[in-house]
Amino acid sequence: MLDAVLNFLSNGLSGASGWEIVAFTLIATHITIAAVTIYLHRCQAHRALELHAIPSHFFRFWLWLTTGMVTKEWAAIHRKHHAKCETEDDPHSPVTRGIKKVFFEGAELYRAESKNAETMEKYGHGTPNDWIERNLYSKYSWQGVGLMLIIDIMLFGVVGLSVWAVQMLWIPVTAAGIINGIGHYWGYRNYDCADAATNIFPIGIIIGGEELHNNHHTFGTSAKLSSKWYEFDIGWMYIRILETVGLAKVKKVAPEPKFNREKSVADFDTLQSVIANRYDVMAKYAKSVKSAWHDEAEHLASKGKLEYKRLKSSRKLLQREPAKLGAPQKQQLSELFAHSKALQTMHEMRVELSAIWERSNSSREQLLQQLQDWCVRAEASGIRALQEFSRRLRSYA
Secondary structure, eight states: OOHHHHHHHHHHHTTTHHHHHHHHHHHHHHHHHHHHIIIIIIIIIOOEEEOOEEEHHHHHHHHHTTTTTOHHHHHHHHHHHTTTTTTTTTOOOHHHHHHHHHHHHHHHHHHHHHHHHHHHHHTTTTTTSSSHIIIIIIITTTHHHHHHHHHHHHHTHHHHHHHHHHHHHHHHHIIIIIITTGGTSSSBBOOOOOSSOBBSSEOOOTTTTBBHHHHHHTTTOSOOOOSSOEEEHHHHHHHHHHHHHTTTEOOOOOOOOBBBBSSSSOOHHHHHHHTHHHHHHHHHHHHHHHHHHHHHHHHHHHSSSSSSHHHHHHHHHSOOOOOOHOOOOHHHHHHHTTTTTTHHHHHHHHHHHHHHHOTTTTHHHHHHHHHHHHHHHHHSSSHHHHHHHHHHHHTTT
């Protein structure tokens, strides 16, 4: 009898080897990540897709077992994060709370916000409220992870405690810490969206595609988080598989610009496409600014008008949204513009271009006239990068 007990504590019912236990842990945590990104995030919080009852109920049950998270609470907190991003009301912004606070105490911030009745009432609408949600998942949220602990111990013996601990830490570390913390603090940006969201890695596998956080904050209701050819969103791959077998329906994805290179003048189709693809437009304009900066930097450095270190720091300022620049940064650009009218023109015309889709009181005819005038002036500027950008701009279709 004692031998049987000791054998159970050592090997559990499965008798799995060390590598098999590691494989189980990785697969289980990956399913949890998939449930978070597909069900909680893209489906429930943003309504970017609809899920069939089969995967929807599976994800709810799996999340109850492995995280104890309540759908309404998660969706409400995430929606508030988008609505109040990088402000004092943002539940987990490293910009206002500090990176250490969000990275190491992200789960605590989540739990504190989940007790905010106003947040639940304002942002928790449209989430499941059926019998099983009211009487099991929401009512007994911690019992699910308790059941998971029993399952892990039954399968693997004492080692099951470590397996369970990894499962319990996976979401607090990856989602609450890495995505909510590092994803607003460090990484690369494809788009200059209004907040500080960044893409952590172009390969969105470990955290289900959530690594592409800048793309997501730019196109919040898109079911697909990747936007560049070199980016991979494994969550999107799973969604497409579910859609192929009739278990999901994608409602929204980020717009993809189309072009008619034969256009000589911008028309209403151009205007509509430019406004719809404004983030792509400004990302391409930033590249044009970079090209113009290289042309000018070589000239200014050779003439000794500005030291190269000062020039290099100004390049990043030129690529940022002008409204986000502080007084010292604006002063630095003013010094640069005193030596380069070309870069000053690029900067000023960026402001004019972005104003086109911000003028809500203007008619379509007025906006089109402004766009056409902008293109004419750009192509008459004599600035190579600006001329090439303008030709691309008027070909949006």
